Amino acid sequence: MPLPSFQEQFAALIAAPSVSCTQPHWDQSNRPVIELLAAWLGDLGFACETQQIAPGKFNLLASYGSGPGGLVLAGHSDTVPFDAALWQSDPLKLTEVDGRWVGLGSCDMKGFFALAIEAVRPLLDQPFQQPLLILATCDEESSMAGA
Structure with a gap:
């Protein structure tokens, strides 16, 4: 399956509820976010390991290349609770407002994963001397259990 566009990835991550x-x-599971990331990164050739931390709570470690050391791009996959009535748009829908994309987790941190995928895609046709790892953790906004 072809990788969705950057904007489609961003929108899908925002649409996947993962309140911690x-x-x-x-409290909600972050599994939908982890499954999206694992599917996309797996399609790009990353080896993906999903780790259950607690019931409904998951971490993802995706690695490209092998060897010691490497570079880790890390973020969390959960968001804070929200009151939709206080939003001027649907918090679970990526919306453009004044030339900016808004949605729950767009800056902290779901948008980071779409940006990381977009940044590494052009590099994946080169041999890596050390591995590239993308880590998505659970429950940063509450218990920090994923860290």
Whole structure:
């Protein structure tokens, strides 16, 4: 399957709910975000390892190349709880406002993963001397269990 465009990746990540909260009625699984990232990175040739941290909570370690050391691009896959009534747009839909993309997690941190994929794509046809790792953790916004 071809990799979605940068904007489509960004939108899909924003649309995947992954609220992390110490209050159980707000807390959600981050599995949809991890599954999207694993599928896209796997299609690019990354070896993807998903690790269950707690029920419904997952980390992803995607590696390209092998050997000691390397570069780790790390971020978290969860967001804070939100009140949709306080948003001027749907928080789970990527929306352009005044030339900027907004949506829950667009800056912290779901947008980071779309940017990281976009940045590394042109490099993947070259041999790496050390591995490139992309790490997506769970529950940064609450328990820090993924870290």
